[in-house]
Amino acid sequence: MAVSPVGLGAMPLSIEGRPDEERATATVHAALDAGVTLIDTADSYHWHAGETGHNELLVARALARYGGDTSGVLVATKGGRGRPGDGSWTVDGRPAHLKRAAEASARRLGAEAIGLYQLHKPDPAVPWADSVGALRELLDAGTIRAAGLSNVDTAQIEQAHAILGDGLVSVQNQFSPAVRDSEPELRLCAELGLAFLPWSPLGGISRSSLDGPKDPAPAPEGAAFHRVAADRGVSPQRVALAWLLARSPVIVPVPGASRPESIRDSAAAPELELAPEELALLEDVLR
Template sequence: MAADTNKTRRIGDVAVSAIGLGAMPMSIEGRPDEERSIATIHAALDAGINLIDTADAYHLTATDVGHNESLIAKALASYGGDTSDVLVATKGGHVRPGDGSWTLDGSPKHIAAAAEASLKRLGVEAIGLYQFHRPDPKTPYEDSVGAVRDLLDAGKIRMAGISNANPEQIKQAQEILGGRLVSVQNQFSPAFRSSEPELELCDELGIAFLPWSPLGGISRAGDLGNQHPAFHTLAAELGVSPQRLTLAWMLAKSPYVVPIPGSSRPETIRDSYAAIELTLTADQVAVLDAA
């Protein structure tokens, strides 16, 4: 681990900012215009964020597949500064037919084709971090993760992760990948804490744990303080937003936690990133754990 794990953490052998940018809100329902989205990504980079999470399924229509990946590639290409250390983490295995639904396809054939398409949209020689998005009941888990292993072996991806996995699947993936699993991305927030066992296992194994929707999701993030009084009270005492406090709480839970709050406005990602400057006491963490 890096010396100051409140500011920098590791995914595999790559140093990343302790807070990443979840780019999904910029491509699904209610998405902003491209200008604001690119301004948001640039604001994240300006702040010091070098981890951006995306997926090929972050789009609206069936002809819009990979919208988020293409948006990120455009934002990185138009950024005035150095982007050589930016880790773009994408995912495959979810499908949006265009009718508003989310379906699954974890077949090796789909994973291979999806990764190839993501690689082209991102405009890279190898994807920095590729994550199997969600287990597909129609496909044996070992087949889906095996397809990710094949991508790793072929040099199409530099690192491999999984998402929406339980402890048994984490252990299984680690075995299938030959000890090369570097990250697990699960839902985790003050309102959704059932991924505590996965967080604890990742801490034990030394694998990065990436909480998705850490602030409760797109429609609920702004109301976090009202929904969780303990977070509201302590945030007021510290003079910070409940959202910033929530991310600081997650950072305090394990040096392997790397939250990826979604954002579609420059000001919200700046506030989220400022959580790296907020260090909580053990007593404060305990209060929030019990809330």
């Protein structure tokens, strides 16, 4: 299923410091209005104990309340992590848990089958082939239509690809101006024809806006993005996303947002074509 060049990371709508539901819903609707057709969520995106699936339910309600057509929207969710409510994160890659989690996510999303289900993180206590095998069973059962991986290395991608074949469509690793150690995984995704979905794609870019205050000292790797942004009259966040999109045709960034203004700005990144000299400047600084 084809998706928009930039997705919406829905996690900020449900974790610590989350907005009220009215603003959260407005953020999802702003994304849809801007042409975003990929929404990234997870069963573990919540704040307090006992809220498993908070973000999935919120996204489902926002889609149901949207006045336009949502048939082309892909909701990608994840399973295999948990939040006990004390700020920590747990991991559980047991096949039985993943299958139960996927079935519960489908119910919360109101979907006959989950469009894209991603294994949130490898569990060191469970053989990788066993966790991936659960995804294979979910595909075969029709619970999910496509499978993805998150927080993985090249060996794990290759092993999963051997097990899942065409059922594996994406890899979601952290990648941004500040964190670029997933270059090997990005190259492998391009070779295998897998989408690469950078999470936290705006890392290293300090908050600023064209009509508001700017941080006095951007992170060193972000200063060049601020310079290009000032020259272009756009936000440095938009420049960062345009830089990512220029790196590989398989990249689909999923920046988080908790305000309509933020996702509107992110969704406009594909319209910003950086000149070769601008890309060279950014790469030189990052190196």
